Amino acid sequence: MNSKSTSDMTNELMSSSDINSYIKENKSYFTNQSIAEPLQKLFKRGHHSKAALARKSGISEVYLHQVFSGRRHPSRDRLLCICAALEVSLEESQYLLKLAGYAPLYPKNRRDAIIMFGLAHKLSPENINGKLSEESQNVLF
Numbered sequence: 073m074n075s076k077s078t079s080d081m082t083n084e085l086m087s088s089s090d091i092n093s094y095i096k097e098n099k100s101y102f103t104n105q106s107i108a109e110p111l112q113k114l115f116k117r118g119h120h121s122k123a124a125l126a127r128k129s130g131i132s133e134v135y136l137h138q139v140f141s142g143r144r145h146p147s148r149d150r151l152l153c154i155c156a157a158l159e160v161s162l163e164e165s166q167y168l169l170k171l172a173g174y175a176p177l178y179p180k181n182r183r184d185a186i187i188m189f190g191l192a193h194k195l196s197p198e199n200i201n202g203k204l205s206e207e208s209q210n211v212l213f
Contacts (some may be wrong), residue, residue, distance in 0.1 A: 075165040076101050107151070107172045108142035113142070114160050121201045129157035130197055148174040152187055156212075165191050179210040183209040 076084075081098060088094040090110065106145035115125065122140070126133040130153055131146075138144035139154070139201060151172055155165040166176045177184040177191075201211040 103171070105171055106116045106138055107145075107168055110168060110171065111140055111158075114158050120158070122198065125154070125157050127154040128196060129167055145172065148172070152177075152191075153197045153212050155199055156191055156195065159194045160191075162188060162192045181205065182207060187212070 076098070081101060084098070085094055115122075115186065118125075118127070122136060123133055124138045129136070129150075131139075131150060135144060135146075135150075136154070139146050139150075148169065149170060151174070154169060160168075162177075169176050177188045179185050179188060183204060186203050186209060189195075189198055190203065195203075197212055201213065204211045
């Protein structure tokens, strides 16, 4: 199957007069990938148990297991907590956000800049929340 670039799809979408036709014609190009598989790979790189990861990320073990099995789709903030707890790179975090259908972190947004700094410097979710709170921003959990 040939691939279409995002630019090509955007142009096609903007010139289309019927969304239903666009969806039907491009069905095979839409992303459906779950974040469960990439998260599993990142988890295996670390030296955490899932129980320790749940504690560090501030997420219940049950919820975390559901995310890793693909039965739950975490919110943007919960996904960021998991990324911080796994100590993945900023680039990997941005990739997971995109894959999950969320906006990437944006450095011109104060809250996002704090989170970006925290991820880049391997701060724990708790430390990121501390700085967010200090700056009167919504915490991750």
